[in-house]
Amino acid sequence: MATPVVSASGPPATPAPAPVAAPASASASVPAPTPAPAAAAVPAAAPAASSDPAAAAATTAAPGQTPASAQAPAQTPAPALPGPALPGPFPGGRVVRLHPVILASIVDSYERRNEGAARVIGTLLGTVDKHSVEVTNCFSVPHNESEDEVAVDMEFAKNMYELHKKVSPNELILGWYATGHDITEHSVLIHEYYSREAPNPIHLTVDTSLQNGRMSIKAYVSTLMGVPGRTMGVMFTPLTVKYAYYDTERIGVDLIMKTCFSPNRVIGLSSDLQQVGGASARIQDALSTVLQYAEDVLSGKVSADNTVGRFLMSLVNQVPKIVPDDFETMLNSNINDLLMVTYLANLTQSQIALNEKLVNL
């Protein structure tokens, strides 16, 4: 397998970007509340540095790899960078919509990683919309990572993409993902590769090492930064991540979620009436929560909120008021229909069984 080795000397160094980086970072002087993404300190712009050991990494690593995370509003220093405008389809929306199958896939490939590999990477596929980017598929790509170099199997990635295209011709390469909670220097290199495949690729990180007890899922896009006219550096700026579900996906996820509660993480598929029972139990829970809230408000523990009150009222009014006789008639006719259909189904079944016996005589 051809693994072009990308050596660690990638994008050129950012010479002291102090004057330009300062306005960019000034608006971002609120330290990033999420300490997870490693923000390597921009060499001269101290306020932007969300304190991290990555600052040390910035000095030891190849110069110029300065992935930093700034708050979203800091994106608009585009006017401060009169250089190349952001290529590719990223208008002001900047929302990434993920399907749950992607995350499950990523976690699964993380669990199957090779010995000694600290993280897994792979390609993201999906479609681009006017306002958002929808990621609908992904596959993992084998790669080797060590202190000095990164090797990604590009051939494999291309092949897999071709195969996937045969099934869903609408999916494009949108970017790539990596597990782990840091953005390292190698990420920049890999990102650069992917920018050859797709305009303005997205980078998704899924924190499988569960830092802070959470599996944080973040998306980034790279922007250029630096003094215009001189060599530019690369900065990863976060995007909003939303989750998109098809209806059936929602139902599937609900079912899979049940394994969280079972002791050996195994659940069976339930039968018809059990499902109705389960659904009504859920509604019952919801109702008891609402009741509890109402009681709290009445006893003065919680202050009343008008919007909630309106919702409650519409909820109560949704049970239709029907004249009891009419309702009886409706109910009975419906029940009769269902019983008749059941009877017919049983009759049909016995007919074919009979036919079977006759034919075999």
Place this chain on the structure above:
Amino acid sequence: MASRKEGTGSTATSSSSTTGGAGKGKGKGGSGDSAVKQVQIDGLVVLKIIKHYQEEGQGTEVVQGVLLGLVVEDRLEITNCFPFPQHTEDDADFDEVQYQMEMMRSLRHVNIDHLHVGWYQSTYYGSFVTRALLDSQFSYQHAIEESVVLIYDPIKTAQGSLSLKAYRLTPKLMEVCKEKDFSPEALKKANITFEYMFEEVPIVIKNSHLINVLMWELEKKSAVADKHELLSLASSNHLGKNLQLLMDRVDEMSQDIVKYNTYMRNTSKQQQQKHQYQQRRQQENMQRQSRGEPPLPEEDLSKLFKPPQPPARMDSLLIAGQINTYCQNIKEFTAQNLGKLFMAQALQEYNN
């Protein structure tokens, strides 16, 4: 027992054209109990199947794909899957076997189980008992003892609860298919009824711990409201469709029965004719003998009276099986609806 194999070119042997089953994973011998008592599916596979149908299957034919996994004791674990592209007219030189091989080779590089253990298919209102399915499942099961076919019903799922079923062919049916002899005598000998064609294997879903963590994370983050389709009372449409399909099948069945009856009638009529012919022959011969003439030669009766063709039994078995499935579905459905109606009644009573 078949255990997880590190494929050393096991993908090289492909049995039939469409479903190049790889397997060296043969379990114990075929007779007697089925080799698989339970199917364990990863949550990931469920999500992938749902997604595949959602994106590619709208309005078109069935959507298919391959299941990957391994066999552990009497459990079949399905750990991953990949979809199969649909057959398009303009892609004549598309080689399915090659696609499969490539996919599996690539997946092996990223440590995904590359053992074929079955295939999945979506269905429209539960109509999946067809000749094509039988053939495919037979070739899979022939190559790999423990393979199953997962039937995913998207419309039923959209109504509120995941509908995923695993089927295998019964050993008896396997025998018959192996002989490729679908004549009535063979089927009668094997004593196959429509109920005993497919056996359903119970499914459980299993997730790893990390996926559970992911689920909790998603639960917190995503604000998608919980839809209560399952409790909706407006379901007559679904019922109507089901009944329509059932009626079509019953029509086919009755045609089949008519054909069979005609065949029986023809056979018995022919027997009578043969009998009469023989008698007349004998009489003539006796007369000739009494007159001293040579008797007429015995003619080959089978040439004169060609026996009518017995109708194919396999198709009617399949139709019966399909009708059975429809009826089961309808009964499940009505049971649910009755429950819901009673709940609505309770609610109304309380109101008044």
